[in-house]
Amino acid sequence: xxxxxxxDRSDPAPTRVAIALVFEQLAPVFPDxxxxxxxxxxxxxxxxxxxxxxxxxxxxxxGTAIVDHHGAARIAGLLTIFENHLAGPSPATExxxxxxxxxxxxxxxxxxxxxxxxxxxxxxxxxxxxxLKTPAExxxxxxxxxxxxxxxxxxxxxxxxxxNLFEELLTATKYAARRGAAYGLAGAIKGLxxxxxxxxxxVNRLRTATExxxxxxxxxxxxxxxETLSSTLGRLFEPYITFILPLLLTAFGDGTADVREAxxxxxxxxxxxxxxxxxxxxxxSLLSGLDEKxxxxxxxxxxxxxxxxxxxxxxxxxxxxxxxxxxxxxLTDTHAQVKVAANKSLKxxxxxxxxxxIQALVPTLLKALVDPAKTPNALSSLLKTSFxxxxxxxxxxxxx
Numbered sequence: 001x002x003x004x005x006x007x008d009r010s011d012p013a014p015t016r017v018a019i020a021l022v023f024e025q026l027a028p029v030f031p032d033x034x035x036x037x038x039x040x041x042x043x044x045x046x047x048x049x050x051x052x053x054x055x056x057x058x059x060x061x062x063g064t065a066i067v068d069h070h071g072a073a074r075i076a077g078l079l080t081i082f083e084n085h086l087a088g089p090s091p092a093t094e095x096x097x098x099x100x101x102x103x104x105x106x107x108x109x110x111x112x113x114x115x116x117x118x119x120x121x122x123x124x125x126x127x128x129x130x131x132l133k134t135p136a137e138x139x140x141x142x143x144x145x146x147x148x149x150x151x152x153x154x155x156x157x158x159x160x161x162x163x164n165l166f167e168e169l170l171t172a173t174k175y176a177a178r179r180g181a182a183y184g185l186a187g188a189i190k191g192l193x194x195x196x197x198x199x200x201x202x203v204n205r206l207r208t209a210t211e212x213x214x215x216x217x218x219x220x221x222x223x224x225x226x227e228t229l230s231s232t233l234g235r236l237f238e239p240y241i242t243f244i245l246p247l248l249l250t251a252f253g254d255g256t257a258d259v260r261e262a263x264x265x266x267x268x269x270x271x272x273x274x275x276x277x278x279x280x281x282x283x284x285s286l287l288s289g290l291d292e293k294x295x296x297x298x299x300x301x302x303x304x305x306x307x308x309x310x311x312x313x314x315x316x317x318x319x320x321x322x323x324x325x326x327x328x329x330x331l332t333d334t335h336a337q338v339k340v341a342a343n344k345s346l347k348x349x350x351x352x353x354x355x356x357x358i359q360a361l362v363p364t365l366l367k368a369l370v371d372p373a374k375t376p377n378a379l380s381s382l383l384k385t386s387f388x389x390x391x392x393x394x395x396x397x398x399x400x
Contacts, residue, residue: 108146
């Protein structure tokens with residue numbers, strides 16, 4: 001039965017947000033005896049999986065504050081609650097994923113109260129690694145963040161831990177498991193320090209995986225690792241880009257679509273994290289690839305240049321005046337796939353143009369670049385356009 005008075009009732013989410021804020025402010029004086037009951041409310045009663053994103057965010061902040069203030073005193077009870085939830089079956093719903101993500105974050109937060117010599121740390125890390133197989137990226141990212149402060153306490157088990165992550169990354173049969181292992185590896189490397197890339201021979205192991213011809217899972221797993229290492233380490237991973245650039249170029253022309261897609265995702269993240277100095281280092285190699293006689297190498301360079309559209313606005317404005325003329329020069333290449341790749345890359349740059357007037361002209365300008373016969377139409381459109389917004393370097397590079 002429908003109650004008419006309830007049809008137009010708005011969701012009282014602001015009230016639930018206010019309650020969460022109160023809990024957060026009460027954290028320093030929250031009774032120790034009520035801590036476990038509070039987390040039962042957050043997890044089992046669904047507060048961490050609320051339909052309102054603002055409520056979920058503030059409930060998690062409240063839980064985090066209470067863990068920070070009372071975790072040391074109630075560590076045993078908290079770890080039991082979190083472990084039981086992670087070990088039990090989780091509904092394959094958005095609410096279930098949101099709750100699990102929050103519990104993983106709280107679990108890792110509580111583990112920080114343990115001493116470095118605590119024997120429970122390896123078991124907690126194993127539990128977190130088990131959560132990496134959850135087919136939800138937000139959960140895998142949360143686990144990766146939790147591993148950062150914990151992995152340094154692994155002691156002499158860390159070598160076997162890294163080896164197990166590599167095994168899962170490259171040989172697991174399920175996509176979610178390989179993807180999760182990539183996030184786990186990135187979190188572990190961040191926790192152990194960038195020097196651990198050399199210590200565990202990460203780049204060479206991933207290079208070997210990209211050379212595996214029989215099983216695409218190894219090549220795809222390597223691309224996952226490049227992506228997550230770049231997103232997790234940021235510019236700290238930049239010195240290694242020159243070593244993996246040839247591997248990305250090869251993967252762009254891989255015979256398996258899943259590997260090509262993973263390579264594109266990795267390139268997109270890497271380019272988004274590049275500094276101006278990093279771009280200056282790799283740009284000559286990419287531009288020289290446009291002069292290759294082998295069409296696959298040329299196509300890979302073009303596609304990787306297209307990923308520069310995802311650079312920061314400052315880096316994009318510096319590189320576009322150089323890149324667009326070179327991409328335009330290969331639009332008339334004799335190989336059809338090279339021309340298609342160049343056209344696609346130019347469109348990617350067109351999508352990130354910030355000037356509204358030029359943004360509206362992008363389709364016309366690109367057609368003129370592809371077909372010189374349409375140049376008069378493009379020039380006519382430019383002459384009829386009134387510019388009232390600032391024309392930045394990126395926009396101007398497309399026009400000239």
